[in-house]
Amino acid sequence: MKTALSQLDVVRPRNLDHALRLLHESLGEERLVPLAGGTDLFVYLHAGTLGAKRFLDLAPLNELAGVRAGKDGLAVGAMTTFDAIARHRACADWPMLPQAARVVGAAQIQNRATIGGNVANASPAGDSLPVLLAYDAAVRLASVRGERTLPFAELYTGYRQLAMEPDELITGFVLPPRTPGAHERFRKVGTRAAQSISKVVFAGVLHSWRGGVDLARFAWGSVAPTPVRSRAAEHALLGRPASPDVARDAVNALSRDLSPIDDIRSDAGYRAAVANALLAQFLATAHRSFRSR
Numbered sequence: 001m002k003t004a005l006s007q008l009d010v011v012r013p014r015n016l017d018h019a020l021r022l023l024h025e026s027l028g029e030e031r032l033v034p035l036a037g038g039t040d041l042f043v044y045l046h047a048g049t050l051g052a053k054r055f056l057d058l059a060p061l062n063e064l065a066g067v068r069a070g071k072d073g074l075a076v077g078a079m080t081t082f083d084a085i086a087r088h089r090a091c092a093d094w095p096m097l098p099q100a101a102r103v104v105g106a107a108q109i110q111n112r113a114t115i116g117g118n119v120a121n122a123s124p125a126g127d128s129l130p131v132l133l134a135y136d137a138a139v140r141l142a143s144v145r146g147e148r149t150l151p152f153a154e155l156y157t158g159y160r161q162l163a164m165e166p167d168e169l170i171t172g173f174v175l176p177p178r179t180p181g182a183h184e185r186f187r188k189v190g191t192r193a194a195q196s197i198s199k200v201v202f203a204g205v206l207h208s209w210r211g212g213v214d215l216a217r218f219a220w221g222s223v224a225p226t227p228v229r230s231r232a233a234e235h236a237l238l239g240r241p242a243s244p245d246v247a248r249d250a251v252n253a254l255s256r257d258l259s260p261i262d263d264i265r266s267d268a269g270y271r272a273a274v275a276n277a278l279l280a281q282f283l284a285t286a287h288r289s290f291r292s293r
């Protein structure tokens with residue numbers, strides 16, 4: 001049954017410190033649920049699957065919004081919307097980020113949905129997750145005890161399980177400087193171009209130096225309980241020349257990395273076939289681009 005909105009309580013903090021204190025204090029009673037753009041939470045409220053009645057509005061926290069590029073890389077606040085990411089000039093230097101932002105839902109969703117909400121919601125189909133993994137990003141977390149930074153690769157401990165304390169907020173993400181000359185590509189496969197939850201998401205970074213691959217990071221969504229790197233496929237490439245034979249070895253190794261399932265959006269066999277095709281295509285394009293240099 002739909003949740004009646006009149007029964008809900010939304011608390012508006014003055015700033016981040018206030019928000020963290022309110023969140024911490026609420027653990028003794030009913031935990032406040034952080035509310036960002038609401039594009040996931042309102043779906044759960046509409047479906048009546050969210051028991052929570054008290055929410056912590058993150059909208060007033062200007063500290064959590066915005067993008068800044070510096071020598072440490074790109075800092076993206078948790079409350080930055082996908083529309084802002086798609087438009088921000090600095091994000092263009094990490095091209096898979098705006099590419100993913102432009103295919104989250106459609107314009108209406110991109111105007112409200114935040115990257116922090118996408119990550120905290122922890123759906124294996126979340127489009128920004130493989131991008132953060134492929135760029136080897138870090139997650140910034142804050143609580144009344146202070147701040148800490150966690151490699152994005154360590155954030156998910158199981159299906160929709162995060163290595164976060166109940167009174168922590170995600171404040172943002174840091175994407176390290178990119179490797180010059182690396183080949184990168186984001187791909188989302190769904191039923192249509194917009195308003196489509198992914199059947200397979202791929203974000204890949206490959207770099208070759210003096211004839212041998214020295215960097216390979218392939219991250220996947222919708223093919224395992226959490227976003228995953230395909231380590232076996234990556235290892236099949238490292239130290240070897242980017243050639244069609246080596247690419248075949250990497251694609252063959254992929255089945256050891258992914259564990260797709262059948263669900264309402266797709267089936268395991270289709271997802272595995274699509275993943276193989278995406279990697280083969282990515283490696284063929286990378287190979288051509290390295291040869292033309």
Ligand SMILES: Cc1cc2nc3c(=O)[nH]c(=O)nc-3n(C[C@H](O)[C@H](O)[C@H](O)COP(=O)(O)OP(=O)(O)OC[C@H]3O[C@@H](n4cnc5c(N)ncnc54)[C@H](O)[C@@H]3O)c2cc1C
Binds near residue numbers: 037120
């Ligand atoms: C029609 C439609 C289409 C969609 N299409 C896509 C799509 O194509 N691809 C895709 O990836 N997603 C899609 N989504 C899902 C959704 O838009 C994203 O997951 C969105 O990024 C969530 O962000 P939000 O700001 O709306 O989060 P909210 O709904 O406000 O929150 C989501 C969860 O994150 C928690 N949370 C939010 N911010 C923080 C924070 N800073 N710290 C700690 N916890 C936090 C909340 O408590 C909640 O549990 C779609 C949703 C709809 C309704």
